[in-house]
Amino acid sequence: MFNGALPAGGVELAHLPLVLARALWLAALLSTTGALLFRAAAAPSEAARVPSVRAGLSRLIVRGLAAAAAAWVAWVLLQSAAIVGADGLAEALAGVGTVFARAAFGHRAVAQAVLLLAAWAALGLGDGRGRFVPAGLALAATAVQAGHSHAWAMQGGPGLLTGAVLLHLCAAAAWLGGLLPLALVVRHAPLAAATATLRRFSRVATALVLLLAATALVQAVALLGGLGGLFGTSYGWVALLKALLFAVLLGIAWRNRMRLMPALAARGGRAALLRSIALETAIGLLVLGAAALLSTLPPGMHTPPVWPFAYRPRLPLRLSGIADVTALALALALLGWAAVGRRWRLPALALAALLAGGAVPRLGGLLVPATPTSFFRSETGFTAAAIMDGARLFAARCAACHGAAPLLPARLAATEDGDLFWVLSSGTAGMPGFAATLDEDARWHLIDFLRARATAGALPVRAPDIDLVCADGAIQALSDARGHDLRLSLRAAPPPPGGCRAADPDAIPAYALASGLSPARLSVADLLIDAAGRLRAVVRPAPETSIATETPR
Amino acid sequence: MSNVRRLVAAALLLGALSSPACAHALLRKAIPASGATLQAAPRVVRLSFSEGVEAAFSTILVRDAAGVRVDLGAITAASDDAKTISVPLKPLAPGVYTVEWHATSVDAHKTEGHFSFTVAP
Numbered sequence: 001m002f003n004g005a006l007p008a009g010g011v012e013l014a015h016l017p018l019v020l021a022r023a024l025w026l027a028a029l030l031s032t033t034g035a036l037l038f039r040a041a042a043a044p045s046e047a048a049r050v051p052s053v054r055a056g057l058s059r060l061i062v063r064g065l066a067a068a069a070a071a072w073v074a075w076v077l078l079q080s081a082a083i084v085g086a087d088g089l090a091e092a093l094a095g096v097g098t099v100f101a102r103a104a105f106g107h108r109a110v111a112q113a114v115l116l117l118a119a120w121a122a123l124g125l126g127d128g129r130g131r132f133v134p135a136g137l138a139l140a141a142t143a144v145q146a147g148h149s150h151a152w153a154m155q156g157g158p159g160l161l162t163g164a165v166l167l168h169l170c171a172a173a174a175w176l177g178g179l180l181p182l183a184l185v186v187r188h189a190p191l192a193a194a195t196a197t198l199r200r201f202s203r204v205a206t207a208l209v210l211l212l213a214a215t216a217l218v219q220a221v222a223l224l225g226g227l228g229g230l231f232g233t234s235y236g237w238v239a240l241l242k243a244l245l246f247a248v249l250l251g252i253a254w255r256n257r258m259r260l261m262p263a264l265a266a267r268g269g270r271a272a273l274l275r276s277i278a279l280e281t282a283i284g285l286l287v288l289g290a291a292a293l294l295s296t297l298p299p300g301m302h303t304p305p306v307w308p309f310a311y312r313p314r315l316p317l318r319l320s321g322i323a324d325v326t327a328l329a330l331a332l333a334l335l336g337w338a339a340v341g342r343r344w345r346l347p348a349l350a351l352a353a354l355l356a357g358g359a360v361p362r363l364g365g366l367l368v369p370a371t372p373t374s375f376f377r378s379e380t381g382f383t384a385a386a387i388m389d390g391a392r393l394f395a396a397r398c399a400a401c402h403g404a405a406p407l408l409p410a411r412l413a414a415t416e417d418g419d420l421f422w423v424l425s426s427g428t429a430g431m432p433g434f435a436a437t438l439d440e441d442a443r444w445h446l447i448d449f450l451r452a453r454a455t456a457g458a459l460p461v462r463a464p465d466i467d468l469v470c471a472d473g474a475i476q477a478l479s480d481a482r483g484h485d486l487r488l489s490l491r492a493a494p495p496p497p498g499g500c501r502a503a504d505p506d507a508i509p510a511y512a513l514a515s516g517l518s519p520a521r522l523s524v525a526d527l528l529i530d531a532a533g534r535l536r537a538v539v540r541p542a543p544e545t546s547i548a549t550e551t552p553r
Numbered sequence: 554m555s556n557v558r559r560l561v562a563a564a565l566l567l568g569a570l571s572s573p574a575c576a577h578a579l580l581r582k583a584i585p586a587s588g589a590t591l592q593a594a595p596r597v598v599r600l601s602f603s604e605g606v607e608a609a610f611s612t613i614l615v616r617d618a619a620g621v622r623v624d625l626g627a628i629t630a631a632s633d634d635a636k637t638i639s640v641p642l643k644p645l646a647p648g649v650y651t652v653e654w655h656a657t658s659v660d661a662h663k664t665e666g667h668f669s670f671t672v673a674p
Contacts, residue, residue, distance in 0.1 A: 083610055083661050102609040105661045153578075153604035153660040156635040295660070302579055302603060385588075 007234045008306045015296050018078045023292035025071035026145070027285055029112075030169070032064030033142045034177010036119065036135040041204075042181070043131050047189035047197040056184040058123075065120050072116075076109050108147045115141035142173045150223060150299050164218040167211060175208040176284040183277045191265055198264075202257050209250065216243070225301030227313070228375025232305025235297045242290035245283055252280045305375045312370035321366045324359040331355040371422035378417050380444045381479060382451070384464040384510035390449025391513065393442055401431070409454050420447050449513075456516030460534040463527075464510040470500035478529065486529040489541065490522050499526070511535070578602040578658035580666055581636075587668035594645035594672050598624070598652055605635035610657035613640040618649050635659065647674040 039057050042048040048057075076099075077092055083103055084095030100106040119137035122130075146152060146166040155162055178201060185197045220239065230236040260273040314321065334352035338345045380386040394402075412420075424443045427433030434443060455461040465479045468488070475481050478488075478500075487499030490508050495501040502508075511527070512519045515535060528537045582601040585591055598613055608630040615624040624640045631637035638656075653667040 079661055082663070083607075083657055085663075098609075103607050103657075103661070104605075104659045148660060150604070150660055153658050156605045296662070298662075 007232055007237055008303045019292050019296050021074040021078050023289045025075040026288045026292055028064055028068035028071045029142055030173040031177045032068055033138040033173040035061050035064055035181050036138045037174050038178045038181040040131040040135040045197055046193040047185045050189050052188040053184050057181055060180055068116055108144050112141045112144050142169050145169050161222045164215040168215040171208045171211040175205050179277055179281045183274055186270055186273050198261050223299040223301055228305035229300025232307045232375055233300040233303045235300040238290055238293050245287045249283055306372045307370050307374045311367040312374055314366055314368045324362050327355045327359040371419050373422040374418045376418035376421050378444050380448055381465050382448055384466045384504055384506035386445045386448045387452045387464050387510045388506040390445035393446050394449055412454050452514040455514055460536045461514050463529050463533055463535040464514055466502050466504035466507045468500040469503045471495055471498055482533050484531050488527045488529055578604045578606050578656045578664050585670040590671045590673050592673055597639045597641050599639040601637045605659040606638055607657045608638050611638055612655045614653045616651050645672050647672045
């Protein structure tokens, strides 16, 4: 089942202190924010008026702020050392000043410190609404943490993804940070008051958990890089681990609400719930550790994923495949019913057998053999230069064998770029691998050449990317014009009205190869490129714009 | 036997794969492009990354074939694009030039790389 491949973008041990410091900072920040929010929201309740709960909450908040201060110092020092490339403590200390002055990381870290200091100063603000002031300040410090994320760096500012990260952080603070205050209430408050607080917390936590799951999904879609990134990169595996820990947290929360809360009045009921909340807190810390690790790993989408399984799903999923999977899921559900249900057990079993009998023999068709590089994507951009470099390489390195035994076009079309890359790199039964003799760029250029040559003969074909000179100065390459139609001339003449001319020595041979048309014809014609970047038609050149030629003699 | 061969090939190849592009700020576009041959000497080298970069903590070193620096050193960020930085160049004579870059992304991770371009006579 596994092919022995390790995920790409491995964890670097040298980063471990930084990851740990970031995790501790995150834990202190979120738990203090959550405790402050809990204190503000629970202020009017009976439980919050119990002296030992009040005193415990104050202690929790002050200690949380102290822990946040210590973790902040460690995190800022290690991160600054990493940014300026410092070697010892002295260099790191000197680097902190530069980072505060000139790096976005420094600006945000200082803003967070100022917000937490202000929250500390505002701790004494009365019993009523004033308690929302320090809570709001700490929540703002938590929100600023989104500015340290991959999301912000990738989007270059606020956006949907950064918004999702921000909400995720705030929801995590309110939920996980509320657990220790909740434990205080369970321990010290009278039974009725504790139950009322538990019920209220449970309602809010349900909404927070849904928000956490939804915002996690947005981040997964944007950052994981699909199925390949999920299973083929360290980032993906850590994300999977984090999702698993989240599921465990949900299980514990569910048990707290459904089993332990109703039994609170029973003998040992409080102790059992307290133990469970302690376990939940510990697993919450592990989740934050996974979050800190994720923030130091390159996102899955930015890492060529090394697929670890011998098979991969056949994508896109066909309708019959979806039907088979659904039938199988239904069969499993019926089987479950037959195991625990009281009525209709025999019919359920029969129907399950029928559905499974129909679907199982066809499941093999849902999977196709995979290679470790199945999910690699070409970075060449299918440029004319890459294609023609591939053509020269093919003539020099491949034609000796493949001239006599041509590649099968149908088989080529059915093979993903990533699998072709694997075959070229590691070889097959009849062909040696080229990993040692051709660099990666050269192998991708060969693939571009094979793809271009395979399409020849029937328009439309994918148009090779070339450098352009256009009437519209913003367009400097064909890839810049994606999204609207373009009239293109390969002649060394002024561009056609409203169109572009090629400024690329490889343009004519590459287009000849991809379209199957002769270079002579291409060099006198205009090409029509559609919004999706495909060559649709080759037409007579547009009439000259020069007025002189129009003047009658 | 063929399984063993495949496994060995896989191990060798994965060793080769583990080195590239374990990066945060990946180089998305370079002007001049990697491997390009230019008819006219460029006056700047401009690099665009997959993430926003800190100009103050990034370097672009451009050297001629003899290893002499030909960049003017001062990295500037594009005013409208946090992911793009550039460095001005001295007037370039025809020849091969190497660009060595080190980038720090705004989420505080470091990456580096190099490429070369040619100014045609």
